[in-house]
Amino acid sequence: MIKKIIVLLAGMLVTVAVYAAGAQLRADHPDSYTVRRGDTLWDISAKFLSKPWLWPEIWQANPQVRNPHLIYPGDVLNLSFINGPRVGLQPSVHREGEAVPAIPLSELKMFLKDMRVMNSEEVSSAPYVVGLEEARLRGAVGQNIYVRGLQGEPGQRWAIVRPSHVFRGFDQDDAASADLVAHDLDSNAAMVRSPWREDSRNDGHYGKGDDLGVEVSVIGTAETLRTGDPATLLLLNATQEIRSGDRIMPLDESPYDAYYYPHAPKSVPANAKVIGFADAMDAAGPRQVVMLSIGAKDGVDNGQTYTIFEPGETIHDDVASNSWNRSFGERVKLPDEYVGHVMVFRTFDRVSYGLVMDGLRPVHVGGRLAMPE
Structure with missing residues (x-):
């Protein structure tokens, strides 16, 4: 050495x-x-x-x-x-x-091992928990769970997941169609017939455009005891109580890279923006995780580093308008403001997780990504 x-x-x-x-x-x-x-x-x-x-x-x-x-x-x-x-x-x-x-991998354990972003059709068509041992409402470690639509052999292990966020764009007719958002799913996120029901506030502000993906959280693992419809699985471990409607996915044996090599992207897609936070409400800062509106289909790979810019505000030009009445007159868009750097540490088809590495000001939803210069 x-x-x-x-x-x-x-x-x-x-x-x-x-x-x-x-x-x-x-x-x-x-x-x-x-x-x-x-x-x-x-x-x-x-x-x-x-x-x-x-x-x-x-x-x-x-x-x-x-x-x-x-x-x-x-x-x-x-x-x-x-x-x-x-x-x-x-x-x-x-x-x-x-x-x-x-990067501080220990601080990202949940996002490296326990979170995935999947196609909405993959989630809705995945096998699901239909019932629990002794007709319980919630399942605990060591109990049997019953799953429909599962193909496999006895002894095979599975991940149990639950949808947590949906990533979606705006309608093309919307004036804010260039923006993308992520919002929480409600408490009925695990219903069998409808794997998630979006927030009742899901109007134009929350987006009605194309789905970018559904974030699911791995909440437990189970092992097949008996095949059939439904199949019988033994709940091996869980971070939350298991309930009917939770989805069953294959285990991800290597969910993240052992090493990360920061590097600049070859180019930056026009739609590259910050669309959500992992552990913040209104803004994020250094060492916090943000969601980005670009993924593997856009050429993104782990380690890519971007500069984040806050979009400049459009304000009234009092002098050019010769008036302080802001209901009319000339308006001017201010330059975008430098915020900091973000490095991608996990990539999915159309969404990526990034870690804010440094910054001069808070990161907000809508922050624009650019080359790291």
Whole structure:
């Protein structure tokens, strides 16, 4: 391991000069930095690079470096401008813990393992829980559940999911047709005949256009005991009580990447926007998860990094209108405002989850995505 880090050090001395134009050192970079527990590679890079998402280009440009994540707590990063930009890494003698990740994976466990965005038809046609042991209203671990429409063999394990959000665009006739929204499903989200019933407030404001997908939450796992219609499954574990109408899906054995490599996209789709928050009501900030209106079908992959801009407001021009009466006169749209950066960490067909990496102001729904410059 030490030998590999020494190779990394030697390669970085050459590579930083090559990429100096694109990955410049910040004017206020520290002379040295000791890697600490809880750090991420993005955080460390932001301390000395003007564009922290370019660190893989520096640390992975050498064919000898198999994995740019091999930096550990206790390692010392030295920076200087002697004969040009130089970066050096002094590995610690006693390595403890795991290598520093690119992003805080531990904080994203729920979204990496327990959340999926699926086509609405996939959800509505999936096998479903039709009843519970002893005609109970709710199922608990160790009890039998009965499922209709399930194909499989005894011993096969399944995920139990429940719809939580629907992602939808506006009608094309709507003046706000360029906008997209995500909104909660109501308490009847698991009904058998209608797998979800949208919020009663679902008018033009909440969107009536094309479905982008339905977010489902994995709330338990079960194992097939007997096949048939209905099939008998044993509930192995659950984070919520299981009820009739919950859907059955195959287990996702590898739901997320082990490593993330931040990189700029080749292009940004015109409809690329922030459409929802995971754990916020009105706005999100650094280290919070947001939903984006683009996915794999738009060429999005994990690690893509975007700049978020807040759309500029359209205001009344009092001077040009020669009036302070804002009911008429000339109006002007202000420039979009820079908000921060978001990195995609999980991608579905038409929706992606992103982690807000940094920012100067809160992220709101409708924030526009652009190239990370």
